[in-house]
Amino acid sequence: MTSEGVSNCCGEAEEKEDDNEDMAMGCYDDDDDDDFSALTEGNPEWGSEDGVLGFNEGLSGEVKPRVLLMGLRRSGKSSIQKVVFHKMSPNETLFLESTNKICREDVSSSSFVSFQIWDFPGQIDFFDPTFDYEMIFRGTGALIFVIDSQDDYVEALSRLHLTVTRAYKVNPDIHFEVFIHKVDGLSDDHKIEKQGDIRKRASDDLADARLERIHLSFYLTSIYDHSIFEAFSKVVQKLIPQLPTLENLLNIFISNSGIEKAFLFDVVSKIYIATDSSPVDMQTYELCCDMIDVVIDISCIYGMKDKELSDHKQSPKLSPIQVSRLTQLALREPATLLCLFVSFYKVILKGTFLSSPNIDIYRLYYILSLRYQ
Numbered sequence: 001m002t003s004e005g006v007s008n009c010c011g012e013a014e015e016k017e018d019d020n021e022d023m024a025m026g027c028y029d030d031d032d033d034d035d036f037s038a039l040t041e042g043n044p045e046w047g048s049e050d051g052v053l054g055f056n057e058g059l060s061g062e063v064k065p066r067v068l069l070m071g072l073r074r075s076g077k078s079s080i081q082k083v084v085f086h087k088m089s090p091n092e093t094l095f096l097e098s099t100n101k102i103c104r105e106d107v108s109s110s111s112f113v114s115f116q117i118w119d120f121p122g123q124i125d126f127f128d129p130t131f132d133y134e135m136i137f138r139g140t141g142a143l144i145f146v147i148d149s150q151d152d153y154v155e156a157l158s159r160l161h162l163t164v165t166r167a168y169k170v171n172p173d174i175h176f177e178v179f180i181h182k183v184d185g186l187s188d189d190h191k192i193e194k195q196g197d198i199r200k201r202a203s204d205d206l207a208d209a210r211l212e213r214i215h216l217s218f219y220l221t222s223i224y225d226h227s228i229f230e231a232f233s234k235v236v237q238k239l240i241p242q243l244p245t246l247e248n249l250l251n252i253f254i255s256n257s258g259i260e261k262a263f264l265f266d267v268v269s270k271i272y273i274a275t276d277s278s279p280v281d282m283q284t285y286e287l288c289c290d291m292i293d294v295v296i297d298i299s300c301i302y303g304m305k306d307k308e309l310s311d312h313k314q315s316p317k318l319s320p321i322q323v324s325r326l327t328q329l330a331l332r333e334p335a336t337l338l339c340l341f342v343s344f345y346k347v348i349l350k351g352t353f354l355s356s357p358n359i360d361i362y363r364l365y366y367i368l369s370l371r372y373q
């Protein structure tokens with residue numbers, strides 16, 4: 001795992017408190033060359049004043065899909081971004097100041113995870129004529145609309161409707177994702193009830209506008225548990241063109257081994273970018289996230305230098321963690337900052353343990369490293 005410098009999304013210097021954080025934040029760069037001026041002309045509040053580069057294109061001409069974070073003020077947009085991509089602890093988000101300009105950040109930690117995330121200020125009127133929303137929506141892959149479930153959501157729903165219908169007109173290929181956020185304060189029954197109500201009202205609004213074809217996906221999220229990582233995983237997966245191939249590889253992998261479940265993780269964000277087709281059990285996912293934290297912590301203390309790391313990669317070893325009598329977790333790094341996570345049962349046959357499906361793990365490891373590194 002490598003680490004690179006990072007500055008935060010609004011261009012402020014960000015202090016990295018420790019090595020762990022360095023590593024965790026390794027690949028999220030803000031482009032110094034803010035290209036918002038073209039979009040925000042006439043309203044300096046909305047973007048940086050300098051920068052004239054083409055929209056969303058670096059010097060290489062590579063175009064990354066854009067993920068927009070929108071929603072009312074204080075709904076939790078910046079907190080989500082900071083917790084998922086900057087390893088900020090949820091309690092620290094209490095001290096976040098209100099965002100007053102669009103914050104754009106490049107997220108490109110591996111061959112698969114490569115997109116831009118744009119955090120919009122809640123109070124922004126992006127339908128102001130001086131604001132080029134068509135340009136914004138044209139290059140957008142996913143629009144995440146955050147609704148504060150602990151607040152009255154009537155206004156949020158009308159804003160959601162306005163945003164989605166405008167965006168759809170410009171770009172019908174956008175994935176519309178609704179995060180019903182801050183559900184940590186709600187009981188399970190209450191969560192389901194809220195989700196049902198929000199889903200129904202949003203669908204009714206679309207039906208009234210004869211726009212039933214717009215598909216909204218709903219997620220119950222909180223920064224205080226793994227739900228936000230899971231939801232973000234699902235959003236990001238939709239932007240990965242190789243997803244079917246990866247899922248297929250993982251299906252073959254588990255069907256040829258004693259493994260119960262396999263995830264391909266982006267280590268930096270703990271987003272899983274693919275998994276086999278068996279259902280995702282939240283508890284396994286959480287265990288995998290915890291193991292990533294443990295491995296990152298330990299490698300920060302006892303980490304290897306680059307040379308040792310490359311030697312290590314040539315002879316990969318499993319380092320399983322026993323989480324219960326029958327279940328082990330194992331982590332491998334098939335490509336820089338990507339890890340394959342497997343959870344497998346030891347199969348007990350007449351008292352014999354059949355475990356360690358190493359050959360399959362190595363095979364997948366090599367396939368992935370050869371193809372995508």
Ligand SMILES: Nc1nc2c(ncn2[C@@H]2O[C@H](COP(=O)(O)OP(=O)(O)OP(=O)(O)O)[C@@H](O)[C@H]2O)c(=O)[nH]1
Binds near residue numbers: 121182184221
């Ligand atoms: N209970 C709870 N509070 C949250 C959660 N996510 C964010 N918050 C809190 O919500 C408040 C607002 O969060 P922000 O991230 O600043 O909200 P924002 O949408 O970026 O706000 P603007 O920048 O004004 O648009 C903060 O006090 C966060 O700690 C969550 O999942 N649960």
